[in-house]
Amino acid sequence: MAVYDTVIRGRIVTPEGERAASVAISGGLIAGVFETDAALEARTELVLAPDEVLLPGLIDTHVHVDEPGRTEWEGFASATAAAAAGGVMTIVDMPLNSIPPTTTLDALRVKQAAARGQARVDVGFWGGAVPDNLGTGELRALHDAGVFGFKCFLADTGVPEFGHLSAAQLEAALTELAAFDGLLIVHAEHPAELAAHPYDGGADYAGYLASRPDEAEAAAVAMVIDAARRTGARVHIVHVSSAAVLPLLRAAQAEGVRITGETCPHYLTLDAALIADGETAFKCAPPIRDHANQDALWAALADGTLSIIVSDHSPATVDLKTRGHDFGQAWGGIAGLQLGLPAIWTEAGRRGIPLADVVRWMSANTAAFAGLADRGGIAPGIRADLVVFAPDAEFTVDAAALKHKNPITAYHGRTLRGLVRATWLRGVLVDDAAPSGELITRPIATSNARKDG
Template sequence: MPINAIASNHVIINGANKPATIVYSTESGTILDVLEGPVILDKAEITNYQIHTIEDVSPCTLLPGLVDAHVHLNEPGRTSWEGFESGTQAAISGGVTTVIDMPLNAVPPTTNVENFHAKLNAARGQLWCDVGFLGGLVPDNLADLVPLVRAGVRGFKGFLLDSGVEEFPPIGKKYIQEALGVLGQENTMMMFHAELPTADAHHEENSHEYSSFLSSRPDSFEIDAINLILECLCARDGPVPPVHVVHLASMKAVPLIKEARASGLQITTETCFHYLCIAAEQIPDGATYFKCCPPIRSESNRQGLWDALRDGVISSVVSDHSPCTPELKNLKKGDFFDSWGGISSVGLGLPLMFTQGCSLVDIVTWCCENTSKQVGLAHQKGAIAPGYDADFVVFDTENEHMITNSTVFFKNKLTAYNGMKVKGIVLKTILRGKVGYTNVDGVTKAPLGQTLLEPRK
């Protein structure tokens, strides 16, 4: 069995940054041993294994592969927006070794087993990182939920308002209550796009102004939606699955999550790189590539989200990579109300977060460990420990670079981060013991990724 070792003076393990040498198998793709202490360069010193090679990546940092638990890959059906090939290549180029594909924007959506099989067939031979899948919560598929669990989806996502695509309609209070009961005995999770329109929402007439779009989706959308979800949870007498609020954008909704968790409800939430890195005050009028839903809010709101993340109320950070064609962004018209909402950023999160001043230990907590836990992969992904997948990122913390549209791996070369200078660069990504990307050679010619269909743990 081919056994290698990789070492650094800076390895993120057990909530600390320390020197270590990691022994792993390229055959099983798993970590065999973690030898903390000074870097070992002599193979003979590792007496328990017949080591083939040792690679010392010092002074760069070695951290576990990131797990992005919120990505829209859009295949089949809207592959012109993004696809498995380009989306997973973008992921692994940024140290993301696992992504979780959202159930909508593909056609058909992942709302029953037949549709799920269509997606799995489309993914075959096109994965450069490992991929898990979520199922959809739509009004007519209560009977499909448990079969989808058996087929391998890692959780479910639903919208409380128009999703933007007609084949994925929103759900209401009655459906949520029934679905909580259907899935109460299952090892899964229910996730919600938590915006609920209210009659008092308003906006100025100028659709070219970002402030007009922002006022059309106020904080109350998120607050009211979360209150509805909590009402449904509290009304249930029997067991319910854990519940998760995706892409929280409003700091004003944070107290609801905090209070609910304190009362014993199983509810968690995530936020996104764009809510932590960009503020409404920075967005030029007509710059529709910044449009997303919920919207990017004020600078004070951005700081409030950081506080909630550091306090542990927000548990994880994801990309919500939601690409489309440039035509759907209506760049020439610059109309925020007549353009697709979504920001492309899978694979960009590690340097974005590091540039914000986060320690790599915190980034691993928020973008590896907690995202893995969220989708039932905490036994396999998101940590450097014996028995885990040998997913590693070699990260140069001293190197600066600029994100540009021309250099991203996305199918559509458009991101809100174009022109942003960031600190830190991924030099190498290893997936299950094999090199999947280097910043010199790019991604491997052959895809190394697998689908993750085993039951949650």
């Protein structure tokens, strides 16, 4: 009889549903999934408590780790510790707001050097598509070095070192990426629509919301769809907040345009009507909209128009986030990496949506989106990245108690349902004092992700 490293017995939740089982782990992989009372020999055995379930580790493909350059906002040690505490066992880092941004091969190496030895979970990287690196060979060099794709903005980014693309530059980027089947992920707000809604700032959230209307998202997505149709390139719309985008995505997908989309916990759980004046922790772009938008986003997840939920964890210091309690002056971005799972599960449960669907949107589908076939499930041969989750346990969010670097989050004071009690990375309990995360690169074809050396 085989002797396994670990056997975990109890309820497991996968995208296919929930059942009682015994999960056997050897060499960092799931060696088998058996009946709950199967006779198995292991060096370590764990029986889950009656209120616990076992989930596959989440994969979050939209995380801003600002090291180096703005490490006071967030660094790899704090970000990956927060990820593990929230059940996220793999993150993919955005190419801004670090300095330098990840827009050249040299900058990617700087990022990897900063992360190496600090990661509590696995870390991959996006490249950036900016005016300065189009047509220079840098996009192909970054692709060959294993970035997961390329982030671009269609409007001002807020940081001078990461420029946004014009319509012509968007077309040029897609043409360049199509030559090697690279993926472009797009912050879609149209600069002309934003310019048509000038904003002078203030403490009134309604004023800020009006300055970034639904039309700005819809016009930008329409532009991306047209360019993707002409070039045949793969595109993905990040952080969809507006229901106005959804018919455009549905029609394009039905037509065969290679386009996908994501949304985020703050758009699915927070409501503009409940944001008080001066509460700038809620500022993000695109903005948190009304309850009707929230309903439409959930429906789009259910029908597959939007395929994944990711955090868009975009932190900053307390001073920057609360500057003047003015939505014009405060830095935008929601800090929520550690809280995405309980936030989504709280709202999903209220809507009668099963935990298996949450696992699909935040683990299996994000793994598939990133091409990471070696994770995102509980099945033989899959990495043993696992989460012990108590779905009925409640807690009140205390920003100061989170592992994020800065004690400010839009979820502060909210009561959430679902508590992460333990996490395993490659079959080993995560220990903050002993970072064991690996730096990963985009898988080639159907092969597993390789470690960066």
